[in-house]
Amino acid sequence: MGFLPNLLVGRHGRAAAFFLLYLTEGIPQGFATGMVATHLRRLGVGPAEIGATLGLIMLPWAFKWAYGPLIDVLGLGRIGRHGRRRGWILLTQSMMVLTLLVLPLLELPAQLGLFGALLLVHNLFGAMQDVAVDGLACNSLKENERAFASGLMFAGQHMGMLVGGSGALFLSAWLGFQPLALFIALAIALVTWLVVLPMREDEATAAQAPAEPRASAIASAGREIRRFAIEAFGAFLGSRRAFGGLLFGLLPIAAMSLSLSLQSMLAVDLGLSNQDVAWLGTASALLTAISCVLGGLLSDRIDRRRALAVYIVLISLPVLYLASALQQHGWLMPSSGKQAAAGLIQAFWIATLAYHLANGLIYGARAALFMDVTRPAVAATQFAVFMALTNLSIAYSSVWQGIAVEQWGYPKTLLVDALFGLSSIVFLPMMGRQLAGDGEALAGRRARQLALVLGLLCWAWLPFHHYGAQLGAGQKIGQLLFSVIFVAAALFLLAAGALLARRALALAALALLLMHGRQQIEALAGGPLLLDLVPLAGGLLLLLLARQRWSALEPAAPISSQPIEAVPA
Structure with a gap:
């Protein structure tokens, strides 16, 4: 592979490398939430089963914090000879490709369980790849290029979701569903071949730990996980604002129905073609990307908690509007095969686009608020848990909404989602300034x-x-x-x-x-x-x-008034 450049050498090469690596994460996510949900609904699979399948697929992303110690400690022999994290990226992306290559061999919906299990394994390797890429980014990016590279990484993820979701829907008109998994696998394989294989970590960052028996390495990983648990436990209970952030992250950040499989299932039930769904997804992704930047800029200039409270209320409005439109047109229960009225389809487009415009505002401010309440001494640990909690909320939201659609119908599910999404506002006041005396006793x-x-x-x-x-x-x-x-x-x-x-x-x-x-x-x-x-x-x-004295908990260190430096999540 000597004829291919090592992109980690130069500033622009590093930015391009991490953009492409995050692209490979976004492609299968877009494929699962967009193409797979749409296709399963067209096959007559029920909303509850689709929601449960996609919720299971997302679950590995809620445990990203557990993969870090394994990646940091366990070596990969010859695979990791040009850098430990490069080796893990090479391994995980190769496994992502292999799991995708098996999907076209399965018959849907008869083998939906095995299909979901394979996508679960695929996302497990995808989440591990994400952790390895973040570790490589922290070690490889210079201080003056991290913000630019972080922006490019999230842009790459959204572009990947656009390719895997809307792109796959466009191609389905010519290829059908089965070959699309091969298209996704090819895209990941190209990035692996062109970017990861020729990659060579800097000697300082690629230095490997002394060779040790695998059993000792696993024991070291166990000690790292134990240290992580202790640090996270103390960090979240050690201050009122961090505890508020814990509860805020565990709840859905806002109404989530029009960003999950419910949107794809409803589009099919309303009679939209794959091409229509693809155009809607493309427009939604572009609006989200624009409003992400806008939301971040606005929340830097006004109180972040107030900004988020406004954004959370705003995102509920299009969900309530769509629920009202469905109720008025008598479109209550899931029912594919009949064409909706033009007015209802127009309301669906308006609600979806307005939702994604507001969703980007939340996305741009949420991570910054989590950084505000993170203790600098344990920033990486605490922030990783915040991100894991948001992934867990996505997983369980996908499951309950699928169940609710079958039991209550679309309008009531959208209504409950809008009201439930507002509940996270309750914990925003807890995430204010650190209170005096908020230490070991509390x-x-x-x-x-x-x-x-x-x-x-x-x-x-x-x-x-x-x-x-x-x-x-x-x-x-x-x-x-x-x-x-x-x-x-x-x-x-x-x-x-x-x-x-x-x-x-x-x-x-x-x-x-x-x-x-x-x-x-x-x-x-x-x-x-x-x-x-x-x-x-x-x-x-x-x-x-509950009767324990908890004397082992250390007092919370004063939280710096300066935000921690943003690193890829």
């Missing part, structure tokens, strides 16, 4: 309060498990809510176990995570009893932690 109090709430929520599973059928249509959404509760409780127990050096807490956390397979567990002998015992035991441990 950190311990927050830990006790959070443990108490999570413990009681785990125990609430018992009546739901036995009497949830009486909720009717709400039972499936209740199941999703408890899935989120079990994840939150497990993460709390993992962090507390690392901080207090108690392995029993880690085991309880693992058991709570396994509750995601409760349908399979219930089918086993003694499964129903086990489904009661795990939340009961986990809740008991959390309630005991």
Whole structure:
């Protein structure tokens, strides 16, 4: 590969390299949320099944924080000989290509489960590639070129989503659906061949850790994850504004329905062709890119929390407008195969474009607000968790909206989404200036309060498990809510176990995570009893932690009035 340039050598080459690397992340994301959702709906797959599939696909992005220690510690032998992170990028992008090459062999919708599993694995490698690229960017970019390169990286991601979504929809008229996965794989393979293979990290950044047995490397990665958990635990509980940011990130940032699979499914049900959906996606992406810049500029000149509150209210308006238009035209339940009235299709276009214009405003200000409440001493750790929480909110929103569309119809789902999206405003006041005396004592109090709430929520599973059928249509959404509760409780127990050096807490956390397979567990002998015992035991441990003194929590360091330097998320 000596005839291809190493783009890491020069300023412009580095900018181009990271633009293209982020392009490879965006292409499969656009393919999944745009092309796949549209195609599955045309095949008659229900909204709940589509939402669950896409929510599962997004899940690996919520655990990006766990991949960093593995990438930092584990070497890859000859693959990593020109740089550890370059080796991981080469490996992960190669696996992304391989998983895509298998997709055309599957029959949809008959093999939807296997199709979703392959896309899950693909996104797992995609999330790991993202972490490796971010690490390479932090080490390779000079201080005076990071902001420009960060802008190009996010631009590359949006361009990739445009190519994988709208681009694939345009091509589907000539290629059909099956060959499109090969098109996506080819695009990633070209970037791997032209950019990653000839890449050589600088000697200072490519220096590898001393050779050590793989078991020792895995142990080192485990120690890094434990350190991460302790730092994150202290950072989020150590100040009121960081704790507010934790709750703000866990909720949907705003109304999300017109940026997820619901938009693609509704477009199909209204009778839009793939070409129409592609043009709509292209216009939406361009509006989002423009308003991203505008939102960032505005939020730098006015109070960021007030700006975000206004943006969150604004983005609910087109969602409410579309819900009203659907109600007026009697378009309530999902029903593909009939053509909607011209007035309703026009309302759909107006609502979608207005939504993406407002969505860009939020995107431009959200990351800056998270940086404002991040403690500089643990910036990378804390910011990574903020970004992971936003990905988790995207995943569970995709799932609940798919369920709600089947149970309640489009107008009610849009109404609930608009109102639920406004709930995040409640936590914006907590993300103001650091209060005097907000240190160790209050950190311990927050830990006790959070443990108490999570413990009681785990125990609430018992009546739901036995009497949830009486909720009717709400039972499936209740199941999703408890899935989120079990994840939150497990993460709390993992962090507390690392901080207090108690392995029993880690085991309880693992058991709570396994509750995601409760349908399979219930089918086993003694499964129903086990489904009661795990939340009961986990809740008991959390309630005991609510009485813990938490003396190990360090006082929160004063938060600098200067924003931390933006690095790729």
